[in-house]
Every structure is written in C-alpha cells, then in structure tokens.
Amino acid sequence: MQHASDNWATAIFVAIVSLIIVLKVVMAQRGIVPTIRRIAGLNAIDEAVGRATEMGRPVLMVPGIWPISIPTLQAMNIFGHIAKSVATYGNHTIMPVCDASVVGIGEEVLRDAYTSAGRPELFSSDDVRFLSDQQFAFASGVAGIIEREKPAASFLMGAFFAESLILAETGQRAGAIQVAATPQTTQLPFFIAACDYVLLGDEFYAASAYLSRNPTLLGSIVGQDYAKVVFIIAIVIGTVCATVLGAQGIDVKHMGDLHSPWRTFIDFFVK
Amino acid sequence: MQHPINHNFFTAIPQHGAVYWLYVFATVAAGIGVLALLQIIPTRYRKATIALFTFLGGLYYVAEFFLPTEKGTSVNALTEYQPFVGTLSQVIGAFTVGLGVISLVGMHTRSVVRQRAQWGYSACLIVAFLVMTVFHLLDSYYGDHVIIGQGGILRAAITNHDVYNFLFKGGLNSLESAMFALIGFFIISASYRAFRIRSFEASLLMISALVVMLGQVTLGTWLTGGLPTDGPYANFRFENMAQYILLNINTPAQRAVAFGIALGTLATSLRLWLSLERGFYFDQES
Amino acid sequence: MEYLRHLMLPSLLFAAAGTVAILSLVFKENRFYRFFEHVFIGLATGYGVALTWTDVLRPNWWDPMYGEGRWWWAFVVPLGMMFYGVYSTKFSWQSRLIFGVLFGLAAGTVFQILSSQYIPQIRSSFKPLLTNSQPDIAHGLIDMPHAINNWIFMAVLISVLTYFFFAFEQKSKIVQKTATSGRYLLMISLGAVFGATIMTREALLIDRVRFLLFDWLQLNRFMH
C-alpha cells in the first residue's frame, strides 16, 4: 500500500490508532498519569553502574548499528537516563557508534545528561567513539574495547544484527553486567543466552517511560496498550468473519469477486 | 523544477567559467548568511524553531501518504518529488561523514601525537584509513593507471585497481568474513552456558532450540529415521516437529512481537514528529 | 618452491593472516588481533568514506552541480555545515535543528510503513476456526485438522500480545495468566530462532576453516 487512497479503511484505522496514542499523551500531560508494570532489566541499571564505579571500570553503551532511525533515537533516550546515573556516580561512559550521524547526537546526549547530574566536566570527546560504519569492523572494534577496557556494565540497545552475539559474548567474558534491548526479534535469543537482562520486543520502547516516569511518555505507553486492544479486537472480529466464510467453503485468501457481507470487515485491511 | 520559460534564474550553467563559480559561491555565501540570521532568533524561541523544522521534515512523507491519488494512477501531486526528497536527505546525511572521521581519526591522532600507550596501533589505523580512502577513490577514477611497471619479480604491472583489490579482497573482505565466522565459536559457548534447566523459561528455550537443531541436520533425521514418513507417527520425526514449532508457535509469536514493535515505533515517531518526545537532548531548552 | 610462492602471494597471505588473527580473539585478546582490528577499522572506515563520495555525493550532488552545471545544488553545503555546530556551544542548537529535520524525515514514513507492512499481517491473521477445508496455515503435522492449528495460532498471537501490555496487566488475574503464558510461548519461539540460526553461522565458520586449510595451505595436495 503506497497511499492512503489505496484503501481508505486501512488509512483510517492507522489514523485512529495514532490519534488514540496522541490523545493518551495529551491526557497524561493534563495530569491523568498512569502506572506501568515492572520491567525487570531496568531496575538493574543503577546497581550495574554502581558496581562498575566500585570496580573502577567504565560503562559501555552501544546504540545499535543503524544510522538515525527510530530504534537508535530510542536507545539514545534510554542512554541519557543511564548516563545521568553514570555521572552521579562520577564514572565515565564509552559509547562506540556505527554511524557518523549518530556521533553528534551521542555527544549531545552525554553532555546534557552529565550537565543535569551537575558533572559537566566528566564529559570527554573520547567518550563517543565512531569506529566504522561497516557492521563487522564495528563489531571487531567494540570487541577490542570490551577486551581492553573491561567495562563492568554494558548496555546494548538499538538495532542489532548478526554481531549481537560477538558483543554479548565478549562482554560476558569480561564479566560485565549486561542489559540488552532490540526490536530485532531474531537477535533476542542470542542476547538472552549471553546477557543478564533482556528487554523483550516492545519493552524497549517502554523503557524510557519506565526510567523517567515522565507523564508524556507514560501516556504514550497507555496509548500503545489501547492500540494493542484495538489490534486484538480487529483480529477477533476478522477471525469470526473468516470462520463464517470458511464454513461456507470460502478461503479468505482467495475471495475473488465474491459478494458477501462477511467479507466487508476483512476488506477493511489491505492485502 | 519545470518552468514555462526555458531560461530562467535557475537554469543550469554547463560551462565552468567565472559566472558558474560566482553563482556557486554566492549560493554558499547566501546559505551561510541565513545561518547567521538564524543566530538572531532569541534563545527562548529556538526550541519552537527546531520543533517547527522537525514537523516540516516529517510532513512531506505524511502528506504524500494521505493525499488522494489521481484517478487510475498510483501517484498524487507530491509523489514525483519522492526521489528528490530521498536524494536530498541522503546527500545532507552524507555530510555527517566528517563527524565520524573527526571522532575516529581525531582520537587516534591525539593518541599518536601524545604517544599514549599503544599509540602504534593508532598509527596503523590511520595509515590503513588513508591508504584505503585514497586507493578506493583512485580506483574509481583511474583504475587502470599503472603504478609499478612490470619487471623484476613482478610478472605483471600493478595498477591502482590491483592495489584496491588487495586492500578490499585480501583485507576488508576476508577480515569481515573472519569476524562473521567468530559467531560460529561464540554460539557454541553461549548455548553450552545458557541452555540449562535452571528455570521453566530456560528449559522451554532449550528444548525448542534442540528440536529445531535436530530437525535440520542429518543427526536428528537419523535418530527418528525409524518412524514412517506418513501417518500420525511421522509427526514425531524431528524435521516435522521443528517445522511445526517454527510455523505454529514461532510465526504467531513473532507476529505479536512485531505488532508491539510497530506500535512502539508509531508512538515514538509521533512523539518525535510532534516534538512530544521527552528525555535528555530531546526536550532541552536550547 | 612453487608451494612457498603460493603461500606468500600477498593478497592470500594478507587474507589468511587476518583470518587467523581475528579468529584468535576467541582465546584471548592479543597483539596480533589488536593489529588487525585497527587495520580492519581503518580499511573499513576508509572504504565507507570513499563510498560516501563515489556512491552518494558524486552521483547525486557533485555530478549534477558541477557536471551538469546546476549551481544551486551548492545550497547543500551550508546545510551540511550545520551538523558541525555540535563542536561549539554557540552553534550547537543549529546542529539540533538540522538533526531535527532528519528525525522528522525518519518519523514521517511511519504511516506508510505501518499500512504496507503490518496491516496486511492483521489480515493474514484472520483464520477460520471451525472448518478443515482451507489449508490456510501450513501445519507440518500430518493428519491434524487445520482448524486446531488455527486455534493454536490465535492463542499464541493473542497471549504474546497480552504479555506486552504495560499499563493493564496489574488489573486482572486472567490478563496476568495470559501474559505469563505469552512469555513462555515467546521463549519457545526464541529458542526455535536460535536453533534455526546455528547452521548458517557454523557454515560460515567451516567456510573460513576451509579457506585456511585448502585455499591457502592447500592441504588437499598432501591428502589422498
């Protein structure tokens, strides 16, 4: 589907879902602040940073390997909170990045977070390190940093691909407490195998709200919950329609020019 | 970029004379002037300015999506600018390459100049970086240019392309494959360590991994090879169990995760686009 | 002699030494690895920088501007300069401005992506729960009614989705139970992904070992 007019029903569905999210954000900003459930890995952040400081070792943050994109920016948002904790402890951060455009954002995020913790002097331009925009060259560099500088806490968040296990295994070997989160489901099992805490799927996008308890972000999370309910309702209604059609011997995938009231709802959703 | 008159202000100047360069420099100077003017914006309005430009940045794609297409076609008034917007954002993004080079080369140059521990490695990195950059560019312009002629121990002349090939195939390519192959080792230690019946969850993870593994290799087929290939007992052949898990559990589970992530992406995108995002950097007063 | 000459072929030697060095990381970080790691990053970054010129800037910007004389493409230079505001406190807000435009561009495509990638997945989740006639979702299990598989499909889909409720979960026991089973099912799914990936990864490792043993050392010369 290239344009809304290819299937207006789908476009309206998407628009409604978006409106629900924005509405919940606005409601939360007006004071209806929800609570959200525990996300295990995130409670470990302070402990991990504290431990790293005691051991005199740095904290590693890797914002994935994509250039500026939604997962990378979300990772940066989470890292802002972690960096504040790092600065409060007086420790320092190493943030290897895999794209030149992310360097600028990384530096600003660390600087802002350190400043808000009252320790702007802790920032050094060697903290954010561009290594390479080639996936495995980047991985070799991060592996080298982990082996040589032995971070005691490692946060792998953002878009990761095959290199996930290289980073997580070397981190594990260096004895770092590792927390990972990625929207790439195919990499989750490798993080689960090698990290101490893994945020599954959507928890990655809930993390910034959880850490900041900011009303706007919490409202957004509730909006997402409602949107999921809308998805489930749509799937249930669609399944009922498909079941009725199926009982008539009609395959939902090959309906052709069939006229039936039961297909109306199904056709709301683009093929 | 079409205009009723053939020659207008924006007509290309194919000759590279003084006029051309005047226009180029004037454009750059005008741009820098605009940047200087931007500095006049008082600090308290800067945040709103950023929000406005972020909104405008996103608006094109949103409008292009929602604007109805002309009858019988799959394009609307905005569709034809899509390649231009794509190219433009790619070109602007490409200018960040310097940020990366400053970060990487800057750090390693400092390490060489101050003779920090292990500065020799930094020097190697800088040399490799320069050699690759130069020969990649030389190869794309003068690939066949001979650097060292035939003779002595050389059976053939060496061209720019040969040096580039040496760096690319001998170096970069094989280092990349080797790094990728490392995962083959790490996956062994990771599965040995992680797949323990420590908890119910860990056991599920282990069992389904084992079944899928056995379903893919001859060892598994051999273990359950005695079972018939048809009929209900065939269901217990490893390859069929693996296929069942991948299709009937993995597909819907991954789809559910994908829905969650899609909604998370939607929410984050909306917050960024409408400048509702909160966090360090994202809502700082400038 | 011919064999020695083969072993020392510059490109092959470079590749083989690099491969051994990189693979040695599994045992311990060492000087040999460190050397090739730095060479690798240098080469890769140099490659990336040159590629930015040859594949992005030259065809899309320099050729139109210089080659075809479209002088106004020079307006990109000041825009590009804005990124470098990060290095000064006075101009850093201008870098935020141009980054903001990039954020907007990254965010703006979300409606199209949602409609074209995810909404069709909602539709393909509509499965008949009673009949046996449509081989809608493949089963893998022989002689098992498709309807049962469709029930399982639905149950997995909805319970995993329920696991990802963040604000509702505390409120109801049923939701909690469904969410827990969703997490278990997710673990089965992730285990399967792990298992399915192993072959591709090991095949790559075996390929590298074959490269060292056969392409470089040519051990097949000595075995019969």
Place this chain on the structure above:
Amino acid sequence: MNNSFWHRAQNINPKILYVIAMVVIAVPLLNPRTTLPISPNSQTKKAFDAVESAVKANPNQLVILDCQWSASTRGENQFQTEAIMEHLMRLHAKFALMGFVPQSRILSQKIADRLAPKYGYRYGIDYINWGFKPAFEQTLKGMAVDIPGTLKEDATHKPLVSFPIMRDVKNFKDVSLIVEVTPSSTLDSWLGLVQGINHTPVVYAPTAVMAPEGYPFLDSGQISGIITGVAGAGDYEALLKTKGSATQVATSLSAVYALIIFLIIIGNVGYYASRAAERKGFAE
C-alpha cells in the same frame, strides 16, 4: 566439592570448547573418509524426487537454476548449487543458470566449469548462463510472456537466439522445473509471478535461517521440496550417492551439532547432579 566431576562438567572453560570445536570441524574436512550416518531429511527427499520426476517427464524442456547468492553466503549456497547441478547433469537435463545479484554470474559459472567436463556438457547446447539480470520482479513478469525477448543476451552478451539450447524456449511452458538457490526473500515473487500462473514445479534451496519461509508453501504444494542450507546439500549428495565437498562440510556440520548437543546434555546433567548432591547435604 566444587572440584567434583559434575561441577566441572557444567563449568568447562570456553577455550577448551573452542579447541574441541576446531578439531571437530577440521577432522572431517581433512579426512574425507570420516562419515557420519547420513539419513536424508524428508524435505530434501521431496526436492530430489521433484527434480528427478520433472526432468524425466519432460526431458527436452529447460530447467532454470536461479542462483541469488553472493560470496557472503557461499558457505551454504555454493554446495546446494553444486549438488543440484551435478544431479541435473547426471540426468542429462538441459538447464539455464541465472541470477539477480551481480556476483552470482561468476560464482555459478565456476561450478559449471568444474562439473561440465565430467559429464561432457557443452555451453550453449546442454546448458547456458543467462547471467545477471537487474530488476528481479520486472524481469520475471517479462519472462512469463517471452523469455528470450526479455533476457535478450546470455552472460557473455551474445544473443540468446543464437544458442541451440534456446531454440524451443519461448516462455515458462517450455520450462520443466525452477530451482531457487537463495539467501533472501525471493521465493514469494517466483511463486506469485511464475508458479501461480504456469504451475511450474519449484524447488527451494535457501540458507538455513531462511528455510522456515518455505514451510507454508511446501505444505500447500506450491513448492516441491526444500534443501535446507549446507545440511540439505549434504543430504542431496547422499541421495545422489556421491561424496563431494557438501558431504564433507555437512559431516563437519553434523559433528559440530553433535558437539553442541553433547555439551548441552553434559552441562545439564552436571547442573542437575551437583544440585542433587547439594540437596543431600554433603555439598560443603
């Protein structure tokens, strides 16, 4: 107690595992006589039978061997291509190589060059390389109407009509089988644009991670078999009753799998046994 056998069994130093893994990989490669029992997977068997029956039913029609892979996945795809090509040559099938990634033209030709002398295959008469074509879907759509008209030239830029093998090939009705060797999501297009219209049998040879994408179609009969990664290639060679490099690599692979499974078992037994020991109270 912490030095007990079981305690150690669950805490083996990873470095020892890596050494064992290297030995396990290298031995089958260096000693071709090492064999593990190969018992072909039923999906591979289906693929093998599909090739066999398609070629035997229409010996004069063309088989398309579409190689979508490049050097980065040659560890798996090269062996699949090799095994299938050997099978085709043994059946004296006429076949055409093609690919939609630039490197594939050279990589698949290399394999053909190596195998052709053994079976007396002549280029242009018994097989042909259509070369690299850009625009995957558009090309498939065009081929559905007119193969020589869409593709125009072979890999060496000679007109297709000048080759004897192409004399009777107009569209997919003159094609008996399509074999898709791929590391990416290319199957849908073949099924939608070709198989769905002409019902030409399709055999799918993906890398192992991609294999699950094919299961629904195997079940619905849209594809006739799946050759999963290098293990599938090894199975295929076993069905061919030859022992080539795929068998060697598959043996290596099976050995690594056996190692991983053994390690998981030993780790768990160790974990369980030491826990049991602690419970009985003679832990410390």
